[in-house]
Amino acid sequence: MPLDPSYVGRSYPPTPPYLVGREKIREFAKAIGATDSAYHDPDAARALGYADVIAPPTFPTVVSFASNNAVVDDPDLAIDYSRVVHGDQRFQYTRPIVAGDELVGTQTIEEIISRGGHDFITTRTDITDTAGAPVAIAWSKLVIRGEG
Amino acid sequence: MDLPKKTYPVTRADLVRYAGASGDFNPIHWNERFATKVGLPGVIAHGMLTMALVGRAVTDWAGAPDAVVDFSVRFSRPVPVPDDETGTEVEVSAEVKGTTDEGHTVLAITATCRGEKVLSQAKATVRTSRLGK
Numbered sequence: 001m002p003l004d005p006s007y008v009g010r011s012y013p014p015t016p017p018y019l020v021g022r023e024k025i026r027e028f029a030k031a032i033g034a035t036d037s038a039y040h041d042p043d044a045a046r047a048l049g050y051a052d053v054i055a056p057p058t059f060p061t062v063v064s065f066a067s068n069n070a071v072v073d074d075p076d077l078a079i080d081y082s083r084v085v086h087g088d089q090r091f092q093y094t095r096p097i098v099a100g101d102e103l104v105g106t107q108t109i110e111e112i113i114s115r116g117g118h119d120f121i122t123t124r125t126d127i128t129d130t131a132g133a134p135v136a137i138a139w140s141k142l143v144i145r146g147e148g
Numbered sequence: 149m150d151l152p153k154k155t156y157p158v159t160r161a162d163l164v165r166y167a168g169a170s171g172d173f174n175p176i177h178w179n180e181r182f183a184t185k186v187g188l189p190g191v192i193a194h195g196m197l198t199m200a201l202v203g204r205a206v207t208d209w210a211g212a213p214d215a216v217v218d219f220s221v222r223f224s225r226p227v228p229v230p231d232d233e234t235g236t237e238v239e240v241s242a243e244v245k246g247t248t249d250e251g252h253t254v255l256a257i258t259a260t261c262r263g264e265k266v267l268s269q270a271k272a273t274v275r276t277s278r279l280g281k
Contacts, residue, residue: 024169031169032200033156036213048214057203057216061196065171082186086195088269090220096213139220 002114003121003144007077011108012070017130018063022099025055032056045098052099059097061089064125064138067105071123072142079121079144087120088141094134102130110139117146149244151209151255156201158193158227159235166197180231193227198238198266202259205240209255210274217252218273227261236261242272251276 029039034056037044045053072079111122125138163177175182183191199221207213229235242255257270
């Protein structure tokens, strides 16, 4: 059964604050082979005007992936995760994520399309600090493959 | 203007490391039995790892780790990663497509694995100040 498009606009409560650790940024940067000193060395990041090491561009996925679970696990949508494929991803940045940030993700369903037996759901994650100041926005389009 | 092509190796060990760092433990990225059962050619790389490698290329080209303003991709084809020492490679190239009203530079990006495009509509908007320097 196609995903009900009336869920477009549904939003979810903000996630609990995610405290960005310096070692987590280093671990992520190392995992993707990113050697820029601003990801590893606080002094190098300070020279660029940041309080601590900064995160590589796709690091917001650590926050938005967790926050996206609210949608994937929503019993009303009843998404079969074993049929989910990542379709599109977009990030828009107000500023880089910095170690020490406490980040909150707020999830909204922005689009639902059914085509060729597959469902396409686009979610938007507004990532802010705990005071509500914007840091980044992440959009993920998930493809839910049809049966058979 | 074409930007210099970059090549990134991807091995099974890289997938394990990325799973831990990102929190994405989907078994299609580490379990051959599971991957083939759901119809994949074998274990495939996380799409977000491919995007992260492209992000490395973009920040290198831009000349600054904090230069990216907007970054988007479509995952058009999986990146299979063989269970051997060498794994596979992702090749990333880009051309400068134009300038935004804010003066940022738009890059149109191509990412391929074994000669086939693995991303489509990939683009990044970067602050221009240090591009190509």
